[in-house]
Amino acid sequence: MKRPTQISSLKPSNAVLPHPTPRLRDHFLMGKKLGQGQFGTTYFCREKSTGIDYACKSISKRKLLCKEDYDDVWREIQIMHHLSEHQCVVRIKGAYEDNIFVHLVMELCAGGELFDRIVQKGHYSEREAAKLMKTIVGVVEACHSLGVMHRDLKPENFLFDTPAEDAQLKAIDFGLSIFYKPGQYLSDVVGSPYYVAPEVLHKHYGPEIDVWKSDSGIFRQILRGKLDFESEPWPGISESAKDLIKKMLDRRPQQRITAHGVLCHPWIVDDRVAPDKPLDSAVLSRLKHFSAMNKLKKMALRVIAERLSEDEIGGLKQLFKMLDTDNSGTITFEELKQGLRKVGSNLMESEIKELMDAADTDSSGTIEYGEFLAATLHLNKIEREENLLAAFTFFDKDGSGYITMDELQQACKDFGLRDTQLDEMIKEMPLALIIPSD
Incomplete structure (x- = not known):
């Protein structure tokens, strides 16, 4: 289950997204025009399956004159996914592409500029x-x-x-x-x-x-x-x-x-006492949250991370590259320490070592790309029902609705975990979730 260290992707020169998408109109009813920009037009749209209203920004590919223009749109999609946790950033629903347009479906803001x-x-x-x-x-x-x-x-x-x-x-x-x-x-x-x-x-x-x-x-x-x-x-x-x-x-x-x-x-x-230290950076706060999870949750997050589209994880890929200064495909303790220093962290080395050990789920001594994704995903991606179901299904190989000892042992092997770590995981798990193998 280890992800290869090569983390770039190839896409056709005439495409913005690195993967094919369903047809927009198969899933959404298009409505009136809401606004016009330099590259795109925004329309009202309604999702057929739920009746929920959204805004759709349709970008004409005829106006994308060079590779840099294509890259700019792709980066915008990744950044919107990357920032989607913030309540004051419009949330992207998804991106669709055909031969003529790239469509960004997002939260509808009906209150005006x-x-x-x-x-x-x-x-x-x-x-x-x-x-x-x-x-x-x-x-x-x-x-x-x-x-x-x-x-x-x-x-x-x-x-x-x-x-x-x-x-x-x-x-x-x-x-x-x-x-x-x-x-x-x-x-x-x-x-x-x-x-x-x-x-x-x-x-x-x-x-x-x-x-x-x-x-x-x-x-x-x-x-x-x-x-x-x-x-x-x-x-x-x-x-x-x-x-x-x-x-x-x-x-x-x-x-x-x-x-x-x-x-x-x-x-x-408003004249109240201001905080006397900066808030944790996003990377640091997420690593701290991840370190407090039990090992099964960490494995489940790894499964979820590896099924997300590149649109959704593109921003985390950039953070990984920022920390992986020698471009080895892994983050060492020294790289993590220097990276956290750059974003204003004043943690002691022992505290950084604890975060490192928590993210390094296979105890290899470094944080691989897949491990980093799992440790830095935001909760709004983790808690989606389809992602939780996919994680449980990964462990429950026979579809019984339970995770057996054999299934858990096999999952640990897939992730490169040792038997001692399996024993620790079993101690942390709720008994109702796991049953012994025959």
Whole structure:
């Protein structure tokens, strides 16, 4: 059951997805046009089997003029799956492809654009603006924690899920987003000119641009003011708000406040005591969660990870490559330690060793790709009924509805586990789940 170390995939040059898909119209009824972008048109659609409403972004392949354009769409799909755990990111249902279009079916947000609501409302109070800023910068922090730079934050790229006053704000467009490694700098000039950070124009930038962008356009739109702090409405704006704006719009990227720093700023947290340390990175928090699981659950996660499509695991593949600095196809203790340091972890070596041992389910001394996927999957993929059923079926070879000792022993062999680990696993398992072999 070990996954090969080669983790790239081949796909036809005229295809975006690396695998064939069902026909979109076999599963969805298409409705009215909802919006138009540079590359695609968004439509209302309804799933035939459930009656649930979705939005479908249809991208014309005629507008994809080169390999880079195809790669950009493929990356957008992977990033949407990668970020799907976050409540403020629109959730992707799936991707479909035919000869003419690539279709991205996603959660329907019927509350309209943040930009339109700002215009309609006229202005927001500071407290309302702070709530919106908290949501927007929360998305930025989630992106950076998972190795994604958004690069195109603006009010038009946020939608409300319903027309209600207290609707949830969600990020919807990741067409310019890109995977990056800590310390990596990019040079291509992208994004809307009105919101662009200075260092983008100098063609040398990192994730700090997302903090600038989340303030430069959005905050000015929300409070309808200029940044001279003298004309209206700035004389009536609190010093705390102006302090945050100055820190977010620092022209020196390295001195600019981080996304986490914004979320801890008194103006955002309403003068409550701010957290005194950054939140765990996504990789670290998931490794900690995985380490607390029993061995059977870890094996089940490995089964689930290996049946997921490349669309769903593409982001985790990028995280694996970031940690696997020597491109060996495995992560050593030293690579894991250095990788966690880069994302702000201050764990002791003994704590990192515990996480390493937990993820290294076959005790080989390194974390293989399949082991990494299992350890870093998010719960929203694990808890899907079809994935849980597939995991149980893998163990229950004879379809009896129980896992016998022989079946469990065979599964352990498939995963390269020793007999001593099998004994430990049996001690951890609920008796109702397993019966002795004859």
